[in-house]
Amino acid sequence: MTRNRLRSTPVPGVRDAYTGIDFNLGFHVRAYHLDLSYRVGPNRLDGTATLRLDNWEPLTAMTLDLAPSLRVQRITAQGSAGVEVRVSRFRQSGGKLRITFAQEIPVDSEFTLVIRYAGTPRPIRTPWGTLGWEELENGALVASQPNGAPSWFPCDDTPDEKALYEIIVTTDNPYVVAVNGTLLSKKTAGSRTTWRYQVGNPMATYLATVQIGDYVPLLLSEEGAAVPVRAWVPPALRDSAREEFADQARMLELYTGLFGPYPFNSYSVVVTEDDLEIPLEAQGLSIFGANHIRGDHAWERLIAHELSHQWFGNSLGLAQWNDIWLNEGFACYAEWLWFEHSTGRHAADSAREHYAEIAAQPQTILLADPGPRDMFDDRVYKRGALTVHALRVLLGDDAFFRMVRRYVATGRHSVVEPIDLKREVLAEARAVGVPEDEVKNLWRAWLHQLELPPFPEPRR
Ligand SMILES: [Zn+2]
Known part of the structure; x- marks a missing residue:
C-alpha cells in the first residue's frame, strides 16, 4: 500500500x-x-x-x-x-x-x-x-x-x-x-x-497557485542574479512594495548560506489589491495583501517567514499534516535567524521572549500531533521554533547548521517526516560527542509531552 x-x-x-x-x-x-x-x-x-x-x-x-x-x-x-x-x-x-x-x-x-x-x-x-x-x-x-x-x-x-x-x-x-x-x-x-x-x-x-490581477512587475534582485527575485504588484503599490521588500534578496542570500541552495529557479511575491488576513505560501511564490505593504516594515518577519517555506514546506514537503511543526517551526526560527543577521539580536533572545509567551498559556497542544483544530495555532509555530532552537543549543552552532544543511539536502524536492530530522540530529550528535540520550530526551520533551520543557540553556 x-x-x-x-x-x-x-x-x-x-x-x-x-x-x-x-x-x-x-x-x-x-x-x-x-x-x-x-x-x-x-x-x-x-x-x-x-x-x-x-x-x-x-x-x-x-x-x-x-x-x-x-x-x-x-x-x-x-x-x-x-x-x-x-x-x-x-x-x-x-x-x-x-x-x-x-x-x-x-x-x-x-x-x-x-x-x-x-x-x-x-x-x-x-x-x-x-x-x-x-x-x-x-x-x-x-x-x-x-x-x-x-x-x-x-x-x-x-x-x-x-x-x-x-x-x-x-x-x-x-x-x-x-x-x-x-x-x-x-x-x-x-x-x-x-x-x-x-x-x-x-x-x-496545495502549493499550486494561480494569481490573476492588474499587476506590474518589480525586480527585487540585482540584474542577472542567479536566483531572480520578482514581485507582481498593483501599480499604485509599486513604491511601497519596493520599500517593503527591499531586503528580500538579502534574505534569500542569508538562507542560502544557512540552509543550502535555494531549491527553485526563481522566487516571486504577489501583492493583491485586496487586503489579506495573512500572507500565504506557494511553491516558488508567496502572496501578500495590500495591507501588508504599507512601507513601514511591519511585516518584515513574515516576508522572511514565507521565503523560508521554500526550503521548509515546499522543497521539503510534509508526509502528513500532523507534522506541520516541521514547516512552521523552521519558518518561525528562520524569522529569528533573519533578525539575528540583520539586527544583531540573537535568536536566543527571540526564543526567550516567545518562550515566556507560551509559558503564560495553557499547555494543551502536543507538538507531534496537535490535531486539526490547532494545526495552525501560534503555539505550534512557536513551540516548533523553540524545538529547533533547543537542537541548536544542544549541538552547538557549527554542528547544528551542518545538520540542517544535510537534512535539507537529503529531503530536497521530496517529503520529510520527523524521523528524517531525528536521524540527522543523531548523526551530528555522535560526531560532536553529544550523548544519544540527550537527543532522545529533548525529542520526547518538546514533541511528545504536553508540559513545556525548561528553556534551552547552553552548557558551560
Ligand atoms: Zn508559515
Whole structure:
C-alpha cells in the first residue's frame, strides 16, 4: 500500500486524520497538465486537466478530489505500452470524482486521463476557513493549504503525493497571470492572453497557485542574479512594495548560506489589491495583501517567514499534516535567524521572549500531533521554533547548521517526516560527542509531552 510513495512510513488508515477526506489510493499522479480558460468578470473557469498516472494496485475504479462547483463534462483515457484503458462511467459526489473503467487496469500500468470540466470556481469551506480559488475585486487568487486545491482542478489532494505541472491560463487582457514555475511563453490573441508555465520540480497540490490581477512587475534582485527575485504588484503599490521588500534578496542570500541552495529557479511575491488576513505560501511564490505593504516594515518577519517555506514546506514537503511543526517551526526560527543577521539580536533572545509567551498559556497542544483544530495555532509555530532552537543549543552552532544543511539536502524536492530530522540530529550528535540520550530526551520533551520543557540553556 505504500509502494513508491515519497514518504518513509506507511499511510495510516484510509482517511486523512486532519482534513477528514478519504485518500485516493492505488495510483500516483506523475504530472498534471492544466489548460485553463478563465473569465474574470463572470468568474468562469473552463479547464482540461491531463493527468499522467501509474497504478500500484490493479484498478477497476479510482477517485480524485474535485469541488462540486466544478462539473466534469467528459473524461477520456489512454493507456501506454499495449494497456487498454477505457472509462465506462464517472460521477461526482461529496467532493470526489469517481471514475470506473471498462476493464481492470493491470498493476504498474501507465495511463493518461483527460478530464474536461467547467464551472464557477469557489473557495472550499473548511475548518480553517475558505480555501482555494477565490475571486478578488479585480482578479483571482489561489491559496489552498491544506485542502483547497480541488477548488480549481481534479487532483489527488494529499501533501505526500508530489507531481510535475504544466499550467496554461488564458484570460482577459490586461490581466497578469502569475503561476508557480517558469513562464515558457505568453501569447496574445485578440482580447485574451495565454500564459504557459512549467513547474520542473515536484510540487504538492496545495502549493499550486494561480494569481490573476492588474499587476506590474518589480525586480527585487540585482540584474542577472542567479536566483531572480520578482514581485507582481498593483501599480499604485509599486513604491511601497519596493520599500517593503527591499531586503528580500538579502534574505534569500542569508538562507542560502544557512540552509543550502535555494531549491527553485526563481522566487516571486504577489501583492493583491485586496487586503489579506495573512500572507500565504506557494511553491516558488508567496502572496501578500495590500495591507501588508504599507512601507513601514511591519511585516518584515513574515516576508522572511514565507521565503523560508521554500526550503521548509515546499522543497521539503510534509508526509502528513500532523507534522506541520516541521514547516512552521523552521519558518518561525528562520524569522529569528533573519533578525539575528540583520539586527544583531540573537535568536536566543527571540526564543526567550516567545518562550515566556507560551509559558503564560495553557499547555494543551502536543507538538507531534496537535490535531486539526490547532494545526495552525501560534503555539505550534512557536513551540516548533523553540524545538529547533533547543537542537541548536544542544549541538552547538557549527554542528547544528551542518545538520540542517544535510537534512535539507537529503529531503530536497521530496517529503520529510520527523524521523528524517531525528536521524540527522543523531548523526551530528555522535560526531560532536553529544550523548544519544540527550537527543532522545529533548525529542520526547518538546514533541511528545504536553508540559513545556525548561528553556534551552547552553552548557558551560
Ligand atoms: Zn508559515
